[in-house]
Amino acid sequence: MEDYEIKPIIEALLFISAEPIFIDRLKEILVGVEKKQILEKLFSLQEEYTRSNRGMQIVEVAGGYQMTTRAEMAPWIRELEKIKTASRLSQPSLETLAIIAYKQPLTRAEIEAIRGVDAAGVLKTLMERRLVKIVGRKEVAGRPLIYGTTREFLLYFGLANLTALPTLKEFSEISEREAEPERDAEQEMTMVVGV
Amino acid sequence: MTALETDSGLGVKVGAFEGSLELLLHLIQENQINIYDIPIALITQQYLETLEQMTSLKLSVAGDFLVMAATLIHIKSKMLLPVYETDEEEALEEDPRHELVARLLEYQKFKEAAGTLESYETIWRQVFVREALLATASDPSEEIFLGDVGVHDLLKALQKVIERLPNKDILTIHNDELSVRDRIGFILSLMEHEKSLLFEQLFDGIETRYGVVVTFLALLEIIRLGLIKILQVENCSALRLMSTDNLVGAG
Numbered sequence: 001m002e003d004y005e006i007k008p009i010i011e012a013l014l015f016i017s018a019e020p021i022f023i024d025r026l027k028e029i030l031v032g033v034e035k036k037q038i039l040e041k042l043f044s045l046q047e048e049y050t051r052s053n054r055g056m057q058i059v060e061v062a063g064g065y066q067m068t069t070r071a072e073m074a075p076w077i078r079e080l081e082k083i084k085t086a087s088r089l090s091q092p093s094l095e096t097l098a099i100i101a102y103k104q105p106l107t108r109a110e111i112e113a114i115r116g117v118d119a120a121g122v123l124k125t126l127m128e129r130r131l132v133k134i135v136g137r138k139e140v141a142g143r144p145l146i147y148g149t150t151r152e153f154l155l156y157f158g159l160a161n162l163t164a165l166p167t168l169k170e171f172s173e174i175s176e177r178e179a180e181p182e183r184d185a186e187q188e189m190t191m192v193v194g195v
Numbered sequence: 196m197t198a199l200e201t202d203s204g205l206g207v208k209v210g211a212f213e214g215s216l217e218l219l220l221h222l223i224q225e226n227q228i229n230i231y232d233i234p235i236a237l238i239t240q241q242y243l244e245t246l247e248q249m250t251s252l253k254l255s256v257a258g259d260f261l262v263m264a265a266t267l268i269h270i271k272s273k274m275l276l277p278v279y280e281t282d283e284e285e286a287l288e289e290d291p292r293h294e295l296v297a298r299l300l301e302y303q304k305f306k307e308a309a310g311t312l313e314s315y316e317t318i319w320r321q322v323f324v325r326e327a328l329l330a331t332a333s334d335p336s337e338e339i340f341l342g343d344v345g346v347h348d349l350l351k352a353l354q355k356v357i358e359r360l361p362n363k364d365i366l367t368i369h370n371d372e373l374s375v376r377d378r379i380g381f382i383l384s385l386m387e388h389e390k391s392l393l394f395e396q397l398f399d400g401i402e403t404r405y406g407v408v409v410t411f412l413a414l415l416e417i418i419r420l421g422l423i424k425i426l427q428v429e430n431c432s433a434l435r436l437m438s439t440d441n442l443v444g445a446g
Contacts, residue, residue: 018325059322066324074321085320091309092213094316098308114301116259117214157312158319166311168304 006033007041014045020064020155062154063161086129096122097131101153101165105135105146123147131156215263216302218245223299230299233292235274239267270295348427352434353411356398360407373406378413386423386438394425394434 009030013021026038042065046058055073059066069077077083089097096119099111111119126132135148149162159165212218222241223230246264273291385392397410414436417423421441427434 016325069323071318071321074323077323083323088320089313089316094309094312095305098305098312101312102305102308114305115214116216116263116298116302156319157315158322159315166308168308 001030001033003037006030006037007045010038010041011045014058014065014067017066020061020066022064025064059158060160061158062151089129090122092117092122093125097126097149097153100126100132100147101149101162102168104148105138107138107144107146109144111147215260216299217306218242218260219263220299220303220306230296230303233296235267235271235292239264239271242267266295348434349415349425352394353407356395356407357404360402360404373409375409375413375416378410379416382410382413382417383422386436390438392436394436397436 010026013026013029023035023038023042026042027033027035030038042058046065049056049058055069056067057070059068061068092115095115096111099114100106103110108119108123111123123132127134130150130152132147132153133150134145136146137143138146153159154161212221219238219242222228222238222245223233226237226241228234228238243264246260249260270291382397385397397414398407401407401410418425421439423436423438425434425436
């Protein structure tokens with residue numbers, strides 16, 4: 001395969017796929033092309049999209065790469081088609097999810113210890129939305145169930161993987177951060193949208 | 196009327212706190228208090244005032260709030276007692292507020308993380324991806340390239356099946372148990388579960404020439420009725436049975 005052929009193929013595959021494509025899958029399809037070369041082309045393509053004012057973007061999400069529309073296009077897309085979006089998560093759901101995401105795997109009692117509130121209802125909701133799953137049992141008395149986040153969790157928040165979660169900040173740092181909220185929000189935008 | 200009173204502005208505000216830690220953090224932030232040096236008398240007083248407004252809350256919720264109230268009062272009373280140790284480090288370690296502060300900090304950390312997740316949620320709800328294509332969702336990709344099959348190809352495939360028959364001298368006693376009608380029913384039920392089948396799969400378990408012929412006749416009948424069609428990737432490769440819309444509709 002000629003070098004110049006690789007990039008358009010990757011672009012077409014990203015365009016047609018409804019799911020994030022893994023690098024290994026691209027390597028299977030592009031027979032004989034090195035992983036390093038695929039990554040090089042992919043990043044170059046990603047960069048081209050970012051640079052040239054496109055309605056689409058290429059982002060790393062849930063361990064793969066996906067072509068998505070840019071967030072700024074949402075009003076026009078909604079104009080074109082009725083899109084069903086799930087309701088937003090409640091504050092208790094978000095807090096519980098944050099605890100599970102950072103401390104997984106952990107038991108319901110461990111979640112409740114941090115929030116000081118019963119977690120049964122919230123856990124049920126999160127499991128129904130497939131953002132959280134039972135990952136096993138803790139080998140202590142009573143063998144309680146332990147919970148973890150799912151692939152849908154990454155897809156829902158547009159996270160590349162679990163390590164893409166921002167590090168937990170200590171209280172003092174948070175106080176400092178509150179002094180410059182605008183600059184920080186901008187940074188978060190950049191990180192999430194993958195620009 | 197007490198019911199009306201508890202629906203007042205204060206009642207609504209109190210109801211917004213899901214747990215005692217949340218309420219406590221709110222009071223600390225509202226008073227701009229250093230979390231490492233909580234003026235326990237002030238916070239306890241405000242906390243209890245808020246609690247008084249919570250009469251309309253469910254008991255199970257209020258229970259958690261009451262435990263915290265007891266904790267606060269306990270800490271307050273401990274702090275009123277004179278401390279004899281002169282060693283400062285030791286005094287710090289035995290600060291009765293220590294455990295509560297640790298819990299508050301831990302909770303605060305995840306509350307912040309929840310805020311970050313929420314901002315991701317906000318952005319990612321504006322981002323759309325392609326929906327799965329219907330064609331790729333149902334059929335294996337190889338079948339996209341299938342071409343039509345003639346009678347000649349069918350006969351060739353039949354020949355192969357007959358050649359594969361194990362022992363031509365099997366003594367068949369109950370050969371009348373297979374009828375064309377039975378085989379039609381059998382093939383159709385197979386096709387209902389599998390969208391596509393290999394030609395050879397129809398003859399699985401059939402060991403006599405009679406069985407093969409009956410099955411083949413059944414297949415021809417089904418094709419004539421337009422319930423399935425037979426396709427082939429390229430010359431001499433495996434034949435594949437695909438159900439047509441007629442079959443899907445009839446089923």
